[in-house]
Amino acid sequence: MSASAASHANGQWANHPLSINQHCAPLVRQLIDRAAELRVAVSRSAEGAWLVDAGIQVPGGLEAGRLIAEICMGGLGKVSIVPATGASRLAVQVGSLEPVLACLGSQYAGWSLSAGEGKGAFHALGSGPARCLARKEPLFAELGYTDRADAGSALVLEVDQPPPAAVIEKVMHDTGLAAEQLVFILTPTRSLAGNFQVVARVLEVALHKAHALGFDLSHIVDGMGSAPLPPPGADFLSGMGRTNDAILYGGSIQLYVRGTDEAAADLATRLPSSHSRDYGKPFGQVFKEYKYDFYQIDAMLFAPASVTVSNLDTGRSFSAGTINTELLYASFGTGAPDAAASATGA
Secondary structure, three states, X not given: OOHHHHOOOOOOOOOOOOOHHHHHHHHHHHHHHOHHHHOOEEEEOOOOOEEEEOOOOOOOOHHHHHHHHHHHOOOOOEEEEEEOOOOOOEEEEEEXXXXXXXXXXXXXXXXXXXXXXXXXXXXXXXXXXXXXXXXXXXXXXXXXXXOOXXXXXXXXXXXXXXXXXXXHHHHHHHHOXXXXXXXXXXXXXXXHHHHHHHHOOHHHHHHHHHHHOOOOHHHEEEEEEEEEOOOOOOOHHHHHHHHHHHHHHHOEEEEEEOOOHHHHHHHHHHOXXXXXXXXXXXXXXHHHHOOOOHHHOOHHHOOOOEEEEEEOOOOOEEEEEOOOHHHHHHHHOOOOOOHHHHHHOO
């Protein structure tokens, strides 16, 4: 965290009346109750925790991904599938009346969970409502937000295998919940549901970068975003590349803020992914060039492509960035239509 970001640690959400876990509970129950319809599989671990397979041994699907994305947002966001043009015929649209809590307090994959060593090691980044119970990240000290979950909680993991006992026990310990109160939702990136729920992080990515840039989070009032939905990749690396490209080169964000026009204009200027030294190449290529070391990539790359910031105090709006259609076609493997096909509406 930068010194600038730390300067805005004001505990704005210390006494917030909304409970992320309470809002999320009906969605988690819906995912379990509609398992057959959503093509997900529900089982129990040896410890008694609920395991929801959304694409490892079962097909899953777009609707499962949409519901899981809303679970990731702690029930404080709405996620829709909408028509699109260009490299994809579909787009993911995300909105929240509580964008900071929904995106940073729940959806952000910030809880690092590991077990074992070598080839058998397990590593995942957890997102969802269980994060704000464990409060293992410095971000929660800044927000000041606390929550409780008498009925249980959920954690979403982008993995292709169930969590081992050591990870389940750690989550139990850190959340203070019994195994049977925990739901682990497993979403491999190469699956339809996993692919969808990653792209649905387009608004979260914008808020995370706004935080990294030192913008006062308490001045963010509302927000919406969208990004094209790519076809899932054949493997983890290609799937990760496409979902990142969907946001970095196709994501579009509208933020509503308060404060000065100078702060709003500065946020709009610096927020887009084009404000990064690594901009301009498919994410998979960037990842490869850094020898698959995620932490060598410029952190400023992780942002939507196009941004508009509207200042509610002055009525002025500021826009920056652009959609990189050519790169999206190349990344998604769909191929840009030729002039003749476009002319006939094919």
